[in-house]
Amino acid sequence: MAVETIPASAPRAVPPTVSPERRRRRRRVRSFLNYVALTIAAVVVLTPIYVTIAFSLQTGPQALQFPGSMWPGELDLSVFRRVFEVSGIGRYLFNSALVAALITVGQVLTSITAAYVFAELEFKGRNLLFVAFLATLMVPAEVTIVANYDTIVSFGWLDSYQGLVVPFLATAFGTFLIRQAFMGIPRDLRDAAKLDGYGHMGFLWSVAVPLARPAIAALSVFSFLLAWNQYLWPLLITNDDDFRTVQIGLRTLASSNITEFNLVFAGTVVASIPIFVLLIVFQKQLVRGLTSGAVKG
């Protein structure tokens, strides 16, 4: 599957009046500016991460000082053990992992099936329905949160995994992304599969899904990230420690451990490790899935 990309050095139309010498200089200036911008961006992104790690390795009082030191104290990793002992972060991590995994699987499944319907089946009002589907799901979560809360209460789902998972099982973004990938599959493949004896389900799972793998991988990572980082909804519908997710747990940790403030930073580090791992492992797919979208034979 060759993905067509434009080489970074694609020649640009330059007015013929510019001499090669000036063109070269201009290019050098531009690339210098690029590096400056990227360096600034990297510093902005990396500083909080560095500070979090540094503070987690300081002692409690050090971490509380203002303005604090930017240097880690001694390299004592026992703080990461301690944070598990003094707080329920183990349980929170488990909850987050479970909820994020369920949401991811759910979103991928609903997106694949909905995308297939919108990409492959022909029925009256398909496009209208697709627009309506996107529109309802594109409403920001904050707008629907009260209504969702009422629904969850009426189901008696406060403090439950269902309550944390079910409202997020469909996604407009995912459906759109995967529909694009499905629409890039040549019609001949669909027709060949029909003649080879496959109906919609057979084609979907043996041909369309494998071909849309980059988009599905990208969606999986995104869904997981978003679910992992949820804050408002879990805060709203969970009171019981048994169902709190790690982001809420960190908040609790911060308000109850003033004396050992480094623990809060250690908890933050622990909570972000899964995300880092995920990003590093899936980096390539993430970029490919979002930039190409379509699949090429």
Add this chain to the structure above:
Amino acid sequence: MAGVSFNGTSKHFDDVVALDQLDLEIPDGEFLVLVGPSGCGKSTALRIIAGLEEATEGTLHIGGVDVTDVEPQHRDLAMVFQSYALYPHKTVRQNIEFPLKSRKVPPADRRAEAETAATMLGLGELMDRRPGQLSGGQRQRVALARALVRRPEVFLMDEPLSNLDAKTRVQTRAELSELHATLGATFIYVTHDQVEAMTMGTRIAVLDQGRLQQVGAPDDVYDRPANLFVAGFIGSPPMNIVEAAVERIDGGIRLAIGTGAFDLPESWGAAVSATGIERVAIGIRPEHLRIGDGPIDGVVRTVESLGHERHIVCELAGTDHRPGDLVPGDLVIVRQSADDPAPRMGEAIHLGAEARHLHLFDPDSGERIDP
């Protein structure tokens, strides 16, 4: 037994009539070639047989059974697509086994069948590659293997050779004919290339603008084209067509072309008179025109040598219909053996042809006129 028959079958895409009232009977075991220019409805006809397209009107029978409303997977046929439509994420083996898998053939049998099909097409070494790692010719073979692994009664092929280089194409053409002889199944083959049609078909069906123009054995279609479209489409270089005024003479008719004329006996005269037309279109194949003595006058414009033969383009004297043009008169092509003496450019010549090699058509309706 699986013959295929179209019965008044039409296909409309909104305003476009892709297929217009097609009546065509394809007996079991035939190698039928559907030929015509791009956009004439060949693929549509094939897709209707496959069940990938629903006929707007009329019916389709396979093996004597009306299958108009039968799903593709329940028609006993396989198709080779122009794009080959191989599954890019599957290996050659998985591609070939795929149609057996859906039919619940046990894995061991599947493997054996796939091996047999692959061996037949010389794919033995390539079973574990993916389509992306194969040449065009190899992909085409995989597509064929995937089609024949199921041993269907009917094979459909949509321009399967058009993406191959000239040499591979000639070779594959022979192999397909061989395959047809071996399998004894019905082959329905679509192409826009009249050479492929002539060389491969037991019969050919010529389509234009969704309408069937003529169907018959290749030689019959070549020797007796049913109308001007078929006359111009089948044969390369194409048949020369020139218009002539009809004059009655003693014992026949005279067809005047520029300063010269063909005189034809009364059998022709009667046939032309019966149509009531005053002008006819005369068709003469390039190989049937002779340079030397003959009733038509012309001037040699270009001489194209192809090594084994020569194409000589002549302008007919007294036919300057387009005054002011670089070449104001009608042009005809003469096909000569390389052994014949070559005329010079600008040389004035006489052209002749035997009466049995003349084809007459009604210039308005395009229909053939027979003596």
